Amino acid sequence: MQWMSRLPRRAWLLIGYAAAAAALFSAPLYLNDFRLNLLAKCLAFAIVALGLDLLWGYTGILSLGHGVFFGLGAYAMAMHLKLAAGGSRIPDFMGWMGLTKLPWFWEPFKSFAFAAAMGLILPSALALLLGFFTFRNRIRGVYFTILTQALVIITVTLFVGQQAYTGGTNGLTGYTKLFGYSLTSGTAKTMAYLATAAALLAAFAVCRHLVNSRFGKVLRAIRDGENRTRFLGYDPAYYQMAVFAVSAGLAGLAGMLFVLHVGIISPTMMAIVPSIELVLLVAIGGRGTLIGAVIGAILLTQAKSQLSASYPDFWLFLLGALFIVVTVFMPGGIVGLIRQARQAILRRRSENEITLDSIVSKSNGVV
Amino acid sequence: MKSPSILSCQKVTVSFDGFKAVQEMSLELASGELRFLIGPNGAGKTTMLDAICGKVKPAGGVVEFHGRKGTVDVTRRKEHEIAQLGIGRKFQTPSIFSGLTVEENLEIAMAQNRGVWATLRAAMTKADRERVDAELELIGLEDKKRLRAGLLSHGEKQWLEIGMMLLQEPEILLLDEPVAGMTDKETDKTGELLREIVRKRTVVVVEHDMEFVRNFASKVTVMHEGKLLKEGSMDEVQRDDRVAEVYLGRKRRDYDAVGSTA
Known part of the structure; x- marks a missing residue:
């Protein structure tokens, strides 16, 4: 152990990050298609978890509605993929519902750039809007959390109800191509995986920068004593709105990548239970540490894939039990346990x- | 009036669900003054500070602040705006940010642009570093600067908060019982800090500890049941019958039934 202390902590951190990045980018070399796809899903969830951690772990705002932001990103990407798959014809479900012409708001999604931009902008804008009305009116804590649940219910109802425009309960699926390449080919899957890994690293770097900046210190100050920051001259509402928007944007990014790997997005995936699962990723990994959020996301998504396949009914009970165990016995999550x-x-x-x-x-x- | 007024509160009334915690209280502060606000429990001292810093909105009256940025009626402003104008507030219980280190607490308290964009781009400059280090030395927490503030002792937390207030560079500083719960030694050190603070700015101190107040030769305002009872030097105040009555209970009532304001 003595030799370890010779290098400064910073150097160890850098070596750790480099090793993790190398392991992620070389994964296509040593994982089969199924495993790679699962890991890609894990990494996409890790991006949401990072955003949620900024919001919950660092600023003390618990959102149980991140499924919506994730879903908006996913739908933006899915709309583009659906249009790319259909060529000049309108998407199949629209035909079943009696539409003959592509709705105006679907038109611009023919462009990948537009869809990708919307996947980030829509969730962030919605978060800003919700934040504007809540944080400025000093709605916080459990009241804010309840409002985010209401947001989930409204959005899901809207997406299910507007079947002609959203695909209803079935959601959007049946995509085949992106940039003219077949999505089922091994190369496309590898590229999608690498894009996700790169996005995660970029998201991690951005979050790290935010957290270490003075902005990040003010966020933690708001978590410790929101009123006290006011008497220092800060207006917490703008900080909360900013971090909520960033967090929602990251969820949107994750949703876009998720669709590429899974090939479907439906309202169930942005409902209440998935929204709570997202928070659980952070709780289990360890909130208030970025690496904790990533670890939690990867472990829990793996576990879910293993367990929900063999015992589908059991998964929900386990999820509930995990939530209780973590909040009561290990508030610091896995990273907290390691620290202790x-x-x-x-x-x-x-x-x-x-x-x-x-x-x-x-x-x-x-x- | 010798020096120009920096804060004038006129007929301030604060009511909580009909109960008037402060009634038509007037308070005039000269620039650079150290003023003690004393009175028995429930006299409305803390509420008066709350009204000045925007924590509560008065039901009536005006609080005019004659600061760097001209004259402003602060009763119409939000807390963070009042803080930015130059009124700093220290609460009775130490309210530092326990998850941040001592250094980080001082860093965010420092006078600076407090917008989101500004803090995103803010970097610790050499000048900032020196300001923080000088403050750490003044409050005697240099060797604890990397410690999480939540781990400090009660006295240390109070000093850290005083340090934060100083870095905030307010023109008026409102201190609520800065020595409550301190040991004698800690109280002495806080007294020294206070002398340091008073040299550069106007300070209002709410205090229960009469010994502590007596150490400073300055003007004292006595409040009782939300109203102004007496204003003057410590000696004058102590000689006042009504003040003695309020502080010593109803003892004198038998032979002085007129003096009571109750």
């Missing part, structure tokens, strides 16, 4: 040194 363990080891070691010192000095005194 490290501190316990350090403490024990320093105790040993003290007893050794006292013995030595005693024996000196005697001799």
Whole structure:
């Protein structure tokens, strides 16, 4: 262990990040298609988790409505893919509903750039709007959380109800191509995976920068004492709106990537339960640490894929139980547990040194 | 009046669901003054500070602040605007940001542009560093600067908060019982800090500890049941019968039935 302390902590962090990045980017070399696809899904969820952690872990605002922002991003991308798959014809479900012409708001989604931009802008704009009406009126804590749940219900109802425009309960699926390449080919899957890994790294870098900036310190100050920041001269509402918008934008980005890997988006995926699952990713990994959010997202998504395949009914119970266990017994999540363990080891070691010192000095005194 | 007035509160009334915590209270502060606000529990001292810093909105009256940016009636402003105008407030219980380190607490308290964009781009300049370090030295927390503020002792938290207030560079500083719950030694150190603070700005201190107040030769305002009872030097105030009555209970009532404001 002695050699480890010779390098500064910063250097260790850099080495750690480099190793993680290398492992992520070389994954296509050692994982089969199924595993790679699953990992890609995990990484997409890790991006949402980062955004939620900024909001919840750093600023103390719990959103149980991030499924909506995730869904908006996913739908933006899915609309583009649907149009690309159909060529000049209108999407199949519109025909079933009696539409003969593509609705005006679908038109611009023929452009990938527009769809990608909307996947970020729509969720952020919605978050800004909701934030404007809540944070400026000092609605916070559990009241804000309840409002985010209401947002989920409204959005899901809207998407299910407007079947002709959104595909209703079935959602959007049946895409085949992106940029003219077949989505089912191995190369396309690898490229989609690499894009997700790159997006995650970029998101991580952005979040890290935000958290370490003075902006990030003000966010944590708002978490510790929102009113106190007012008497320092900060207006918390604008900080909360900003972080909520960034967080929603990250969820949108994740949704866009998710659609590429999974090939379907439906209102169920942005409903209440998936929204709570997203928060659980952060809780389990350890809120208030960025790496915790990523770890939680990867582990829980893996576990879900394993367990929900073999015991589909059991998954929801497990999810509920996990939520309780984590909040009651490990509020710091996995990262919190690791920290505690490290501190316990350090403490024990320093105790040993003290007893050794006292013995030595005693024996000196005697001799 | 010797020096120009910096704050004038005229007939301020604060009511909570009909209960008038402060009634038509007037308070005039000269620039650079140190003023103590004393009175028994429930006299409305803290509420008066709340009205000045925007924590509560008065039901009536005006609070005029004659600051750097001209004269403003602060009763119409939001808390963060009042803070930016130059009125700083320290609450009774230490309210530092426990998840931030001592240094970080000072960094965000420092006078600066407090907008979202500004803090996103803000970097710790050499000048900033020096300001923070000088403050750390003044409040005696240099060797704890990287410690999470939540781990500090009660006294240390109070000093950190005073340090934050100083870096905020307010023109008027409102302190609510800065020595409550402190040991004698801590109280002495806080007294020294206070002398340092008073040299550069106007300060209002709400205080219960009479010994502490006596150490400063300055003007004292006594409040009782939401109203102004007496204003003057500590000696004058102590000689006042009504003040003695309020502080010593109803003892004198038997032979002085007229003096009571109750």
